[in-house]
Amino acid sequence: MVEQLAMHVHGEAWTVKELFVLPNEYIYWSIQIVMYPFMTGLVAGAFVLSSLYHVFGVQKLKEIARFSLVFSFALLPVAMMPLMLHLQQPFRGIHVMMTPHFTSAIAAFGIVFSTYASIVAAELWFVYRQHFVLTYQSLEANTSRSGMQNLWRLLFKVLTLGAMDLSHEALEKDHKAVKLLAGIGIPVACFLHGYAGFIFGSVKANALWMTPLMPVIFICSAVVSGIALCILCYVIVQEARKFMAKRKLSRWANDPNAPSYEKLQGAEKQEVMMVSDYLLYFMIAALTLELLDLIFRGYTQVKSWDILRTVIMERDFVAIFILQYALGNVLPFLMMILPGRNVRRTTIACALVLFGVFMMRWNVVIGGQAFSLSFAGFMHYHLPIIPHDAETFKEGLFGALTVIATPFVLFWFIAKVMPPFLKEESH
Amino acid sequence: MQRRDFLKNSIYVIAGASIPLSALEFLDPREVLAKNPSIHWAFLIDTHKCVGCGFCVKACKTENDIPLEANVTRTWVERYVYTKDDRRYVDSPDGALHGYTESRVDLGKGEFKEIDPENVGKAFFVPKLCNHCLAPSCTQVCPVGATYKTDDGVVLVDRKWCIGCGYCIMACPFAARFFHPVEKVADKCTFCYHRITKGLETACVNACPFGARKMCNIRDINDPVTKVILNERVGVLKDEFGTKPQAFYIGLASEVR
Amino acid sequence: MKSHVWRPLFVVILLLVGILTFRFFYVPNDFVSGEYGFMYSYHRKSNVDEWMAQPIKYRDTGKTKMHEYCGECHSEEVEIRTEDLHGTIACENCHGPALDHPNDPEKLAIDRSRETCLRCHTDLPYTTSERKRIPGIDPNDHNPGSECVECHNPHNPRLEEM
Numbered sequence: 005m006v007e008q009l010a011m012h013v014h015g016e017a018w019t020v021k022e023l024f025v026l027p028n029e030y031i032y033w034s035i036q037i038v039m040y041p042f043m044t045g046l047v048a049g050a051f052v053l054s055s056l057y058h059v060f061g062v063q064k065l066k067e068i069a070r071f072s073l074v075f076s077f078a079l080l081p082v083a084m085m086p087l088m089l090h091l092q093q094p095f096r097g098i099h100v101m102m103t104p105h106f107t108s109a110i111a112a113f114g115i116v117f118s119t120y121a122s123i124v125a126a127e128l129w130f131v132y133r134q135h136f137v138l139t140y141q142s143l144e145a146n147t148s149r150s151g152m153q154n155l156w157r158l159l160f161k162v163l164t165l166g167a168m169d170l171s172h173e174a175l176e177k178d179h180k181a182v183k184l185l186a187g188i189g190i191p192v193a194c195f196l197h198g199y200a201g202f203i204f205g206s207v208k209a210n211a212l213w214m215t216p217l218m219p220v221i222f223i224c225s226a227v228v229s230g231i232a233l234c235i236l237c238y239v240i241v242q243e244a245r246k247f248m249a250k251r252k253l254s255r256w257a258n259d260p261n262a263p264s265y266e267k268l269q270g271a272e273k274q275e276v277m278m279v280s281d282y283l284l285y286f287m288i289a290a291l292t293l294e295l296l297d298l299i300f301r302g303y304t305q306v307k308s309w310d311i312l313r314t315v316i317m318e319r320d321f322v323a324i325f326i327l328q329y330a331l332g333n334v335l336p337f338l339m340m341i342l343p344g345r346n347v348r349r350t351t352i353a354c355a356l357v358l359f360g361v362f363m364m365r366w367n368v369v370i371g372g373q374a375f376s377l378s379f380a381g382f383m384h385y386h387l388p389i390i391p392h393d394a395e396t397f398k399e400g401l402f403g404a405l406t407v408i409a410t411p412f413v414l415f416w417f418i419a420k421v422m423p424p425f426l427k428e429e430s431h
Numbered sequence: 432m433q434r435r436d437f438l439k440n441s442i443y444v445i446a447g448a449s450i451p452l453s454a455l456e457f458l459d460p461r462e463v464l465a466k467n468p469s470i471h472w473a474f475l476i477d478t479h480k481c482v483g484c485g486f487c488v489k490a491c492k493t494e495n496d497i498p499l500e501a502n503v504t505r506t507w508v509e510r511y512v513y514t515k516d517d518r519r520y521v522d523s524p525d526g527a528l529h530g531y532t533e534s535r536v537d538l539g540k541g542e543f544k545e546i547d548p549e550n551v552g553k554a555f556f557v558p559k560l561c562n563h564c565l566a567p568s569c570t571q572v573c574p575v576g577a578t579y580k581t582d583d584g585v586v587l588v589d590r591k592w593c594i595g596c597g598y599c600i601m602a603c604p605f606a607a608r609f610f611h612p613v614e615k616v617a618d619k620c621t622f623c624y625h626r627i628t629k630g631l632e633t634a635c636v637n638a639c640p641f642g643a644r645k646m647c648n649i650r651d652i653n654d655p656v657t658k659v660i661l662n663e664r665v666g667v668l669k670d671e672f673g674t675k676p677q678a679f680y681i682g683l684a685s686e687v688r
Numbered sequence: 689m690k691s692h693v694w695r696p697l698f699v700v701i702l703l704l705v706g707i708l709t710f711r712f713f714y715v716p717n718d719f720v721s722g723e724y725g726f727m728y729s730y731h732r733k734s735n736v737d738e739w740m741a742q743p744i745k746y747r748d749t750g751k752t753k754m755h756e757y758c759g760e761c762h763s764e765e766v767e768i769r770t771e772d773l774h775g776t777i778a779c780e781n782c783h784g785p786a787l788d789h790p791n792d793p794e795k796l797a798i799d800r801s802r803e804t805c806l807r808c809h810t811d812l813p814y815t816t817s818e819r820k821r822i823p824g825i826d827p828n829d830h831n832p833g834s835e836c837v838e839c840h841n842p843h844n845p846r847l848e849e850m
Contacts, residue, residue, distance in 0.1 A: 012612055013501050013502050013503050013609070013610070013612050014610040014612070014615075015610070016502060020540065021539045021540070022538075022539045022540055023538055023539055024521040024522060024523070024539075024688070025539065026507075026523070026606035026688075027502065027503065027504050027507045027523055027525075027526035027606075028503050028504065028600075028606045028607065028608065028609040029606050030609075032597045032600055032601065032610070033597060033601060087596075090596070090597075091594055091595050091596055092594070092595020092596075092597075092610055092615040092616060093593065093594045093595040093615060093616060096575075096592070096593075096594040096595075097594055098714075099574075099575040099577075099592060099594050100574050100575055100594065101707065101711075102575070102711050102714060102715045103575050103576045103592075103715055103719055103730075104574065104575070105573055105574055105575060105576040105726075105730050106726075107571050107572070107726065107727045108571065108572045108573055108574040108598065109572070110572070110574035110596060110598055111574040111575070113574070122696075122700045125696070126696035126697075126700070129696050130693075130696075133692075165692070165695040165696070165699070166692075166695070167692030167695055169692060174692065177691060177692070177693050178693070180693075181693045203598075206572075207568075207572070207601055207602050208568060208602075208604070208672055208673075209568060209601065209602055209603060209604035209672065210601065307671075376606075377604060377605070377606050377688070378521065378688035379688065380519075380521055380688060381539065468723060479817075479818060480818050481817070481818065482808055482817065482818050482819040482822060483807075483812075483817075483819060484807040484808045485807055486777075486778075486781045486807065489781075490746060490778075490780070490781065493745060493746075493784070493785055494744075494745045494746055494785065495742075512814070529803060529807070530803075530806070530807030530808070530810075531807075531810070531812065532803065532806040532807065532810045532827060533810070534810075534812050534813065548813035551813050551814065551815075553814075553815075553816040554812075554813075554814035554815075554816060554817055555814065555816055555817045556817060556819070565724075566728065567728060570724075570727070570728045570729065570730075571727050571728060576719060576730040576731055576732070577731070578731075579722060579724075579728065579729045579730060579731035580722065580723070580724045580728045580729045581722060581723075581729070581736055582722050582723040582729075587731075587735065587736070587739055589731060589732055589735040590738075591732075591735070591738075592732055592735070621739060624739045624740060624742075625739060625740055625741065625742035625743075625744060626744060628740050629740075629744070631744065631749065632749070634745075634746050637746055637748070637749075637778055637780075638746075638778050638780070638781055640774075640776040640777040640778070640781070640808075641776065641818060642776075643818075
């Protein structure tokens with residue numbers, strides 16, 4: 005009849021059932037599904053931040069804007085990673101683009117993601133076209149090129165797409181195109197993350213997820229996380245640059261036109277103070293919506309309220325109220341709103357905010373599976389730490405760490421082609 | 432032409448034209464067939480008759496190649512025990528694959544609850560399976576068109592196309608779906624489509640010694656099971672989700688989850 | 689369109705054409721929306737036939753023609769079964785699926801285990817269920833460890849000897 009295989013039911017390894025849980029219920033959507041909205045949130049948030057400069061012309065955000073744009077591009081491929089790691093049939097992942105069933109929110113992924121990727125790539129092209137052309141021309145002029153330099157030359161030639169015109173009119177056209185793309189990109193970025201919220205909010209079978217507020221909550225917290233990440237990374241990079249400027253360590257630091265320590269310090273403070281204001285606005289919005297949802301549930305007390313109350317107020321109390329709301333929202337909010345806000349305090353606050361947003365994703369995804377559809381039982385999630393097979397690696401701690409580490413690795417490579425801090429100012 | 436004649440002729444023309452047009456409306460065979468395929472499968476469960484033997488679960492797993500030792504199942508039986516001191520216990524050990532051979536209730540995490548026979552108020556068994564809903568939320572959320580409802584009303588999964596995202600599993604309010612441990616795609620009860628389309632009964636209906644499970648073509652008004660569904664007081668599970676389940680229950684208590 | 693600003697758009701269009709070409713070859717051409725519309729029945733048409741072709745394991749037809757398949761050869765066992773007792777139990781519940789018996793497998797296993805009988809015959813104190821009408825025993829008291837069929841004829845438990 006049926007072979008005796010080592011029977012591994014997906015989800016069994018990290019689910020503990022308590023009281024009455026239906027036989028087929030497991031925590032099917034685990035850490036990678038927590039990572040996915042977290043990473044796409046960072047993508048959307050980073051892009052919105054960069055658009056604040058390009059569209060609304062907030063001059064003082066110029067430095068961090070370009071940084072955010074490049075980082076947003078490094079985050080893009082990583083947005084797909086958690087999904088590929090989660091799918092039971094990862095090689096069939098392309099089916100979402102081949103036969104998209106548009107009544108499903110996930111089917112939107114293929115179109116929205118491709119559109120967004122095209123916009124970001126195009127915008128980056130316009131921002132860096134001058135840099136591509138100049139680099140190509142200088143490599144071309146160098147008659148004694150090494151093998152490696154030949155490859156770089158070829159790369160930059162391709163990247164110019166043959167558009168070598170660096171006249172004032174041409175660069176003006178670039179600026180206009182950037183502004184247009186950044187403008188179009190904002191609603192697309194909202195869609196990119198709004199649909200992720202819709203994926204959860206539209207599941208009527210899940211009492212915790214089902215709410216029309218979900219897409220809006222997700223968008224607001226996405227922008228919050230994106231801004232916080234960019235502030236954090238920007239500060240880290242600036243500190244590194246300041247360190248090198250002071251000690252004249254790297255090649256660029258010894259260049260006579262390189263920014264001084266004082267100049268870097270001033271720029272850092274200015275950019276961070278400005279951006280953190282926007283962070284505060286979006287934090288207020290996100291928190292308001294989440295509390296609204298909670299208050300409505302507690303007030304209307306529909307059939308699911310008994311089990312949800314047990315999950316929210318008792319079993320997941322620490323994860324929700326201590327980690328997410330207190331540490332991840334209220335504390336950083338106070339830190340930034342109290343008088344005497346400085347760069348160091350803002351940086352710590354941003355780290356806490358990122359943690360808070362991560363906990364929000366965790367509490368939605370895992371929290372929604374913490375109770376049974378029977379409303380008479382619970383499931384507990386044990387994140388697999390030590391992997392003992394492919395599945396507990398992919399959907400365990402190391403899978404999550406791989407996803408987190410990858411954008412930084414990608415950013416390092418991308419920054420060689422599109423450096424976030426340019427010597428020549430194209431705009 | 433006189434105005435009167437014109438009006439009279441117009442009335443004749445309109446009346447004359449409306450007859451064939453309305454006949455077409457009435458008799459268009461395509462429309463009649465499309466809106467009313469001759470077969471639509473429905474299921475009937477009589478909870479008064481179920482004794483919790485679990486032969487249905489074993490037969491289903493065997494017929495449909497769901498590994499017996501895997502903790503997932505296309506169909507299962509739940510036990511509800513109400514005690515006289517107003518407590519309720521529900522369990523389904525292994526989905527009732529081995530039946531119910533103990534009076535103590537499984538509380539999960541290796542814990543059990545012994546129940547004094549004197550203390551038992553009402554107790555009954557409820558078999559469950561995929562309801563093959565009329566408006567299935569599971570097929571709505573499939574991103575690739577791998578799960579769907581056939582013309583005769585059965586919800587199936589395309590094993591070659593399913594990407595294993597699990598959205599359909601999360602969207603089913605009845606927990607009827609799971610990941611097949613060997614095929615690594617979504618799976619669920621298929622109403623034994625390979626059997627019913629050949630005039631056989633489903634494996635679970637076939638195995639039930641007490642007639643607690645029955646199946647019918649609800650378009651066949653002469654089928655005795657159809658008559659029960661249409662004439663007796665039957666209920667469905669979780670009606671509030673609006674999925675319009677097609678598995679009907681006799682003797683459904685309101686506390687059944 | 690001489691301006692260079694259109695070049696990224698051309699790249700995107702090129703990629704799109706590539707994807708659509710790939711799609712033309714990769715996706716089977718029988719994807720349709722069935723009776724229930726795009727929302728509920730968008731699928732690959734040939735999958736329905738694939739499910740219909742799944743092999744049948746249990747052969748005995750069940751209640752309407754009781755034990756028709758098995759009675760062809762095993763008429764003796766079928767005839768002693770009575771409608772009010774074990775006659776309602778499908779043969780294959782204890783003997784496993786017939787598959788292509790008697791060709792393959794030649795003999796069906798007989799599940800003589802105690803657990804099979806206990807499925808119905810464990811005494812459970814549920815008066816509001818059909819369960820209470822089945823004569824039951826406490827498995828810990830009544831000959832624990834032995835097979836029920838050592839004393840009881842499974843085909844007709846009324847019979848005194850095996």
